[in-house]
Amino acid sequence: MSARQYAALPDPFGMHRGGALRGARVAFETWGTLAPAKDNAVLIFTGLSPPAHAAPSLADPSPGWWDTMIGPGLAIDSERWFVIVVNSLGSCFGSTGPASIDPATGERYRLDFPELAIEDIARSGYELLRALGISRADTILGPSLGGMVALAFAAQHPGAARRLVSVSGSAGATPFAIALRSLQREAILRDPAWQNGNYAPDAPPGTGLRLARKLGTITYRSAGEWQQRFGRSRVAGVRPPGSFSPEFEIEGYLEAQAAKFVAAFDANCYLYLSRAMDRFDLGPLAQACVERALVIGVESDILFPLDGQRAIAATLERAGVATRFHAMPSIEGHDAFLVDIPRFSAVIGDFLRAD
Amino acid sequence: MSARQYAALPDPFGMHRGGALRGARVAFETWGTLAPAKDNAVLIFTGLSPPAHAAPSLADPSPGWWDTMIGPGLAIDSERWFVIVVNSLGSCFGSTGPASIDPATGERYRLDFPELAIEDIARSGYELLRALGISRADTILGPSLGGMVALAFAAQHPGAARRLVSVSGSAGATPFAIALRSLQREAILRDPAWQNGNYAPDAPPGTGLRLARKLGTITYRSAGEWQQRFGRSRVAGVRPPGSFSPEFEIEGYLEAQAAKFVAAFDANCYLYLSRAMDRFDLGPLAQACVERALVIGVESDILFPLDGQRAIAATLERAGVATRFHAMPSIEGHDAFLVDIPRFSAVIGDFLRAD
Numbered sequence: 001m002s003a004r005q006y007a008a009l010p011d012p013f014g015m016h017r018g019g020a021l022r023g024a025r026v027a028f029e030t031w032g033t034l035a036p037a038k039d040n041a042v043l044i045f046t047g048l049s050p051p052a053h054a055a056p057s058l059a060d061p062s063p064g065w066w067d068t069m070i071g072p073g074l075a076i077d078s079e080r081w082f083v084i085v086v087n088s089l090g091s092c093f094g095s096t097g098p099a100s101i102d103p104a105t106g107e108r109y110r111l112d113f114p115e116l117a118i119e120d121i122a123r124s125g126y127e128l129l130r131a132l133g134i135s136r137a138d139t140i141l142g143p144s145l146g147g148m149v150a151l152a153f154a155a156q157h158p159g160a161a162r163r164l165v166s167v168s169g170s171a172g173a174t175p176f177a178i179a180l181r182s183l184q185r186e187a188i189l190r191d192p193a194w195q196n197g198n199y200a201p202d203a204p205p206g207t208g209l210r211l212a213r214k215l216g217t218i219t220y221r222s223a224g225e226w227q228q229r230f231g232r233s234r235v236a237g238v239r240p241p242g243s244f245s246p247e248f249e250i251e252g253y254l255e256a257q258a259a260k261f262v263a264a265f266d267a268n269c270y271l272y273l274s275r276a277m278d279r280f281d282l283g284p285l286a287q288a289c290v291e292r293a294l295v296i297g298v299e300s301d302i303l304f305p306l307d308g309q310r311a312i313a314a315t316l317e318r319a320g321v322a323t324r325f326h327a328m329p330s331i332e333g334h335d336a337f338l339v340d341i342p343r344f345s346a347v348i349g350d351f352l353r354a355d
Numbered sequence: 356m357s358a359r360q361y362a363a364l365p366d367p368f369g370m371h372r373g374g375a376l377r378g379a380r381v382a383f384e385t386w387g388t389l390a391p392a393k394d395n396a397v398l399i400f401t402g403l404s405p406p407a408h409a410a411p412s413l414a415d416p417s418p419g420w421w422d423t424m425i426g427p428g429l430a431i432d433s434e435r436w437f438v439i440v441v442n443s444l445g446s447c448f449g450s451t452g453p454a455s456i457d458p459a460t461g462e463r464y465r466l467d468f469p470e471l472a473i474e475d476i477a478r479s480g481y482e483l484l485r486a487l488g489i490s491r492a493d494t495i496l497g498p499s500l501g502g503m504v505a506l507a508f509a510a511q512h513p514g515a516a517r518r519l520v521s522v523s524g525s526a527g528a529t530p531f532a533i534a535l536r537s538l539q540r541e542a543i544l545r546d547p548a549w550q551n552g553n554y555a556p557d558a559p560p561g562t563g564l565r566l567a568r569k570l571g572t573i574t575y576r577s578a579g580e581w582q583q584r585f586g587r588s589r590v591a592g593v594r595p596p597g598s599f600s601p602e603f604e605i606e607g608y609l610e611a612q613a614a615k616f617v618a619a620f621d622a623n624c625y626l627y628l629s630r631a632m633d634r635f636d637l638g639p640l641a642q643a644c645v646e647r648a649l650v651i652g653v654e655s656d657i658l659f660p661l662d663g664q665r666a667i668a669a670t671l672e673r674a675g676v677a678t679r680f681h682a683m684p685s686i687e688g689h690d691a692f693l694v695d696i697p698r699f700s701a702v703i704g705d706f707l708r709a710d
Contacts, residue, residue, distance in 0.1 A: 223531035
């Protein structure tokens, strides 16, 4: 069972850095009901890897990635809001991306996909609202990559949303984050199975994707969390001399996380989305592009650190946006929004319930 | 010109976790003169990758890795101290390691090298002192891996050194550090050129070593330093759509660092040393194993963080060692001891000049 819906994008869909897509679409899911005045939409952009299935619904009761955040009576309350989660343009869960068929050739785009920018993902969300007959979202919201997209949306479509929530986002990648993402991409690019992007769907560059995802997982969490959770615990098993097989629980955890990712995500899509994050650089915002904003950063986030979160809030303030900044005292690192639900629910719920 | 000297280890040299080496040796270099009372030796263990050539000397005037720290009138003053730097057992710059010839077979050890422990590197330093006729070092000192070795030396050979300096060391790897090293090893192990350890010397697993070193470099420095130094500066060059070649200065920096390492270091030695760091777990120290200690940690070090440095100092205090703890306010991260020389010189020089 799928709750996935699709919206066609304008054809052609001109890309921010050149080129255009023909017959492009985005995949999305919704929760709740659009009010007759069409003024209760909350549009959510996702992080790098998840699909639009953020929470269960009647059409698809399977668990999502933000189950405890979106739903009746939850912080993003589907009894009040018409909640839309959109799969990023360039991703591989229904929206058009490098793994999609290019109608001009009948083959997958692969590296012929045009350069992808965060601004393109933002515009695809804007066009989705228009396709749904919504001229103004109540709130645009995004964690991580989704936070970058929400900021790009505000910059590019001033007035198209009343409020903005950026969760552990970024207004411009730091060289530390660029270094990590560059290394993740290199692991894929140097995997012989990558084949210059021309791998068969059933023979992906698994080693490169595995290394990339493990490095991601290391930077999404925090040293403090893992100290509490794993310490120096060993996994069972005998390792003869000269064997370098996993020995500590943390290594088994990384392997499990990576295996899930390799089975689900397309390598070329990963490369495009990853580089779009490196290249994003917000710049100043138009005056009052949104009315109110909430910016959340996590104290233990090494990838999108707190000073960058403060910079986002300052940029919004300078544009005349009434901005709340919240430094979340969580040990869970960049991924805290997926884990530390009570804290995030309180702050996001309060903001959405206020004017 | 080489200043490298060799000392034979006891034959056989029994290893801490089983097995033994035959005909093993360590490579070392020295600066200054051993006093007639043989009471002025400062024995330095290195980090993961450097050779014993830490500074220029008459026999080898080429630059070393701690040029501005070791020499006449410098913090580690070769006019007062007989300074010995030893290449770690298991490394590939003259000391016996996996890339050395096994006398039993006439072939390189490769993965037949016995399990390597930090305690083995410590004991090889102790045996070097004995070979030089030194019954007690004035000071044992080590940064990073070398700090772990110095602690293992104190635990294993109580009384064999009067003082100890641990610079950004560790008494036991955190799961965060284990995760990073496990990923570095996996990059090598999954490189098809690794050949289960049986690569030809002129065809090493360069991709794996390159990825491992880049990840190392990312974790040895700090986000703050790179923000100041590189920001979002671009490198010159045109990148056609679909190309993922390096674009930001930080990417060029990582590549340059990695290229030097791939040309110099042996992959199997890297695997053995890396895992030895994961497995090290100091435990309590014997009472008064040394008289005095200096423990230095760096505030921006994400790999061997400050709370771990405090734990080292506490362990030494509990063993009755008069311990100074210094939290270095440097932006340079784990590698600060290689870069932020004025600050380190002041603290280490003061300690060595005191009683």
